[in-house]
Ligand code: SF4
């Protein structure tokens with residue numbers, strides 16, 4: 001096995017103060033059964049799953065309650081045994097925002113009874129069957145973006161240059177991957193190799209940041225024990241956002257993912273370590289994805305730690321399992337402090353996208369600041385991993401100049417928040433860029449609509465014109481016919497007159 | 509339980525504008541001390557006057573524009589302008605000149621463009637150049653350094669203040685006896701009257717590298733500049749490019765003809781070279797923003813400074829060079845944007 005230590009540097013990025021030690025002192029808390037499960041059917045950017053159970057139905061752990069919809073999609077399974085109490089719309093946290101989704105609400109019976117696997121167990125032979133099994137198993141990327149795993153793997157199968165297994169958690173608070181790598185390195189490595197087989201990757205790079213020596217040691221040992229020549233271990237510097245797919249590809253391969261594309265466009269696929277673990281579970285035990293590791297941390301929680309959370313567990317209940325809130329809790333963040341978003345309440349379920357919940361104390365989070373004017377210090381540009389010029393984007397966004405925003409690469413902004421953190425004028429840059437993207441999308445839609453209505457108008461004009469010209473033609477034809485008839489009649493008369501005359505002259 | 513909502517990122521910002529400005533001021537303290545030691549209290553008096561004028565002007569204009577004043581005054585940017593101006597002014601000046609400088613810098617060069625962050629030109633340099641062309645006599649009355657072997661009795665604090673406020677000198681002193689040309693001026697004039705640089709080096713005003721006293725002040729300014737680099741307030745591109753832009757032509761021409769072209773070290777350690785490289789050209793608002801742009805911008809300032817010093821009408825050209833390059837910034841920015849991630853070159 002080859003050790004790979006990239007000396008390449010990421011463009012931009014930040015060294016942020018880590019808050020990982022708080023949640024890594026205790027082992028992962030397992031075996032939790034919440035009183036209620038709220039299972040969202042739409043947890044990712046793909047298509048929602050389709051419910052296949054009715055209210056009142058008894059379900060066992062691991063039983064499919066909603067089948068994968070049109071691809072890309074992923075099935076949803078009961079994460080504990082109980083009875084379906086409702087199927088209703090609820091607010092759920094997904095990868096990048098809160099959204100309303102149909103949810104299957106299950107009242108658990110506390111027995112955590114597992115469904116007997118109905119399928120023949122074991123890992124199917126053909127790649128298509130495997131992809132199908134992954135979709136049925138409900139696997140989705142557990143790094144935060146929750147893209148359905150089956151679709152992602154299918155996209156590179158057969159032309160993959162390297163599988164990148166992502167154990168780099170660059171967000172300052174998140175430690176779920178670190179803990180999983182420490183506690184289940186063999187499964188992760190085995191899962192990674194299964195993925196390699198599936199996509200035919202010649203190389204499998206296990207990426208871990210340098211600030212996780214224990215995870216590096218554990219994964220390194222497991223990889224050596226596996227003894228597969230495809231495995232590489234890459235230790236990468238602890239720079240935010242090195243864990244982002246585009247940044248990882250740049251860091252490991254010096255190649256850049258083309259604008260607007262996924263890494264698969266250049267033959268790479270990134271999979272989170274948690275996903276590799278889940279795949280291994282699915283392949284060896286037939287267990288679908290019913291839980292994930294979640295970091296519960298922040299100054300606002302009594303005992304920060306990592307928990308194995310059943311998907312659908314209420315966040316408030318999970319925090320109680322970690323000692324409950326401290327009195328001064330101020331903000332509840334879904335995800336990390338950089339890209340995570342604030343939750344309005346803790347009455348929401350854990351989804352496949354939930355890597356971390358930060359119950360932040362007041363001093364831990366940015367309060368709304370008064371802004372100074374941009375002093376063009378360029379700190380934001382130096383920090384930007386997409387090599388954008390945020391200070392210029394700011395001006396263009398303020399002016400609503402969409403052409404300029406496009407030229408400046410607004411769409412290439414990965415919304416990492418680096419620019420905000422370094423801006424000495426405390427300008428809320430990322431949020432403005434998000435708003436500008438929305439405005440741009442609306443603008444494009446408006447343009448399309450107006451182009452469409454213009455087209456409609458033109459079609460109508462053409463139709464009217466056509467009708468008119470057809471009418472004119474008909475009229476002309478009619479007139480011509482009349483004229484012709486008239487001429488014929490006259491001719492007939494003349495002929496008759498002529499005949500009469502001739503007759504007369506003969507008679508004369 | 510309900511919670512407050514806010515847009516990401518939630519991480520606390522690393523620093524603020526006032527902190528940056530205060531650090532710039534702090535970085536100037538050692539140089540100010542050295543300057544005061546060698547050239548008397550004029551710097552501090554001029555700074556206080558210019559700063560008062562700058563703050564009053566800023567407050568008044570913001571009032572007129574109905575903008576919040578307290579916050580703008582707290583950002584310390586007006587103080588930085590005043591400090592840079594004070595370093596550029598001769599130490600013996602009637603009070604109304606630094607006052608006018610403070611006013612012009614803020615009113616004309618900053619607020620007229622829309623305030624902090626909007627100005628095209630460096631306010632301190634606009635003020636300095638305006639004063640230089642308006643009051644050429646007063647603006648070239650420099651004093652020699654306080655050094656043992658220079659025959660000169662400097663004015664103390666009270667004497668300098670009296671001159672500043674009433675333009676009065678002690679009975680035994682005359683302005684002629686107190687003031688001298690700067691080392692740069694001396695060398696320029698000397699070379700013009702066909703003396704060689706080697707001869708001029710022997711003059712009492714000229715030191716090992718640059719002007720006597722001046723080399724020390726420049727050293728301390730460079731020290732402050734290194735602190736700014738260390739603290740991440742400025743990045744290396746501009747200072748290095750300015751110094752290289754000055755050093756390279758100076759070195760080449762000095763190699764060609766060392767009698768007519770002063771040594772590169774003399775250029776670096778006289779006049780405003782270090783102040784310009786570390787404190788003036790690095791003013792973020794009026795400088796180029798991309799890394800490559802900063803190299804071009806800095807190099808332009810260095811080369812232009814050298815050209816004006818050598819062939820132009822003024823002994824030091826830094827202020828003019830900075831203003832000229834300020835004007836070129838939009839152009840530089842336009843052509844030095846880095847390639848966006850994921851976009852192919854070209
Ligand atoms: S949020 Fe966008 S503009 Fe800001 S640093 Fe990240 S990628 Fe660059």
Ligand code: SF4
Pocket residue numbers: 373374375376377378379380381390391394419422423424425426427429
């Ligand atoms: S970091 Fe803030 S002040 Fe500095 S250039 Fe960027 S937007 Fe302007």
